[in-house]
Amino acid sequence: MKLSRSRLLLPVLLAGVVIPSAALPATADTGGTGGRQAPPALSLGDGPADKQAVTAVRPSADGTNRRVEVGGARLTTYGPGHAVLSPGGNGGLKGSPTDLAVGDVIAAPATPAAPRGALVKVAAVHPQAGGAVSVDTTPATLADALGDGKADVRVPLTPADLKVESPANGGKVTGGQGFRFDVDVPLPAGVKPTAGHSSALTGHLDLKPEMLFSYERSHWYSLQPSKAAIGMSGDYSYGFAAHAEATATYDTGHQPLHIPAAEVNVDKTVWVGPVPIVLTLKVNYFYDVSADGKVTLDAEQNTKGRLEVGASYDAARGWSALSGPEPATTGEPARVEGSGTVKGGVGTHAELGLYGSIGVTADAMPYLRAAVHGSAGGRRTDGTRDARGTQAPASGAAPEGDWALYGGGELTGSFFARLNVFGTKVLDKAWEFPKVSYEHRLAGGQA
The missing domain is CATH 2.40.10 (Thrombin, subunit H)
Known part of the structure; x- marks a missing residue:
């Protein structure tokens, strides 16, 4: 099934920014009348x-x-x-x-x-x-x-820009631009793969990242920039598969993935006008799995979209977090059995900054969640009735209302005063971005 998700969080952070289009205050005259000139364009140079x-x-x-x-x-x-x-x-x-x-x-x-x-x-x-x-x-x-100047810079990252630990084992550079990350998630005792599968939880990311930087200042208006932004973006495809039998109650919390390619670092120098600007990025991957009850799950989902993550500044509103456009998600036919809930995902912790001074952090974790009520909920092919006397569908799916499969995501982040290298007013301490989350039913009833 295909879903268009409004206000959807993006599956993974490896790089993005949406540059806001808010205008200058009404007193600003960017057309040059009254002696007020638009700031000169600062082009990306070699x-x-x-x-x-x-x-x-x-x-x-x-x-x-x-x-x-x-x-x-x-x-x-x-x-x-x-x-x-x-x-x-x-x-x-x-x-x-x-x-x-x-x-x-x-x-x-x-x-x-x-x-x-x-x-x-x-x-x-x-x-x-x-x-x-x-x-x-x-x-x-x-x-x-x-x-004084105005710049809106988008710089694709090359394989040479991505400092990846052992890229041939666990992650690899794809083509002239891009990165692929495959992960087989380690799970706690009480979880095992379902029959016919070697792994209980796996995921992959294909990303073609670019770094984004925006700056605008008109001296007559303010000695500080009127607009600024920093982040990363890129076209991506993300796949997530859960084939697990959970037989215990547990919650791993955010556990780091200690495997090759689980840490990516970027230090990219670009010249805006004559000035070298060093954009920095550090990404660590983690997993988070929890269960309550005994649940068997066979489900997969695939998402394609454009990643855009970072922070933007506008003189009228201050700093704010960024969100990206709506991706499209497809889910494979799912099987959910048992009684309880199970949730699992692979996420990223990213740090963005300038000249090594980290100013924005963000955690993003997409996940699958299965909920089952009652001990029924398996696949039935004989058309028999369940414990409540409800006729089971001939297709083998559990009766509507017994189970449901959800795809969701969470994004949390912080902004730090250290990003005052932009020259904007910031708070004296870190402040948290408002948490953004979504969850949509992929299959099943309203369990």
């Missing part, structure tokens, strides 16, 4: 020839940023409050080292000295021998580095 070279810019009072020439310098030392820029591959810093001044912003891609990149503001400059420059630094924001 970056410098030396992919480890830093960028330095100097913010100005009118909201624009001027490039400061540092001659392909690299960040060779980096730590809290201190950095050293050394000559790059072109022979050294051009001009005087004092070209760097207090208030300049330095943005560095991922390098050996700064594996998650760096975004700092110059507090003091100390020229050194050999063309190097030592600087005292304070934290900077993207608003400091980008100034």
Whole structure:
């Protein structure tokens, strides 16, 4: 059966963002009348020839940023409050080292000295021998580095971007872009596969991910961005199969999957205008299985859709969680027997951030839930009556109302003040996104 799910949570998080289309406040004039100009477009660039070279810019009072020439310098030392820029591959810093001044912003891609990149503001400059420059630094924001501008960036991830443990065993890269994850879930005592199946709970994910980044600021309107977003998205297909006999009451809770490919890390540098922006992602997979009673379940479901997960900012509303479009789900003919309930799923814990500073976390878990009332509910092919005297359907399904199979999902998340690298106002502590959940009947009655 095919279901279209409104406000549906997506099965797995490996990367997404829906960029909100809310307009600027009514006083904003983006057409340029009255001297108010729309912010310039910041396009996605290829970056410098030396992919480890830093960028330095100097913010100005009118909201624009001027490039400061540092001659392909690299960040060779980096730590809290201190950095050293050394000559790059072109022979050294051009001009005087004092070209760097207090208030300049330095943005560095991922390098050996700064594996998650760096975004700092110059507090003091100390020229050194050999063309190097030592600087005292304070934290900077993207608003400091980008100034006035508007960017909506979508960058497909390649196999080289996905740092996956043992990708040939448990997960693999598919084609020129994408990732496949297969899992055979370990289950507690009291659960065994049904006849003819080697595993009680299995799942797979095919995902072609891309990273998303959005930024917009008009200096006349605010020194802070009016819009921003961070996340990942991608077309996916997700399959889930449960062929289990549960004979005990238990609840595993969120248990990590200690198998290859159960952890994925991404550090992706993109150049927006001249500025390198390092997007980070960490994903861990987990499983969660619970049962109450003795239930036998043979059921499968498949979902196709587009994953979109992350957080967005709008000056009028602040930060909010993102949700994706409605996927389509199909369910195989199900068999449910016994008395009680059983629920199982494979989910993900994702952390999204900039320059290694995690700002958004989210847990998503799709699941199958079977509920059975009474000791009947098996497949009958002889047309006999059950214990209540109800004629069983000739197709072999349990009588309506005795059992039901549900497909559902849950999404929870948090936003952290550490994401203030965007330059937006945030709370001083983490706050929880409103929990989003859904559940739809796939088969059976109203058990």
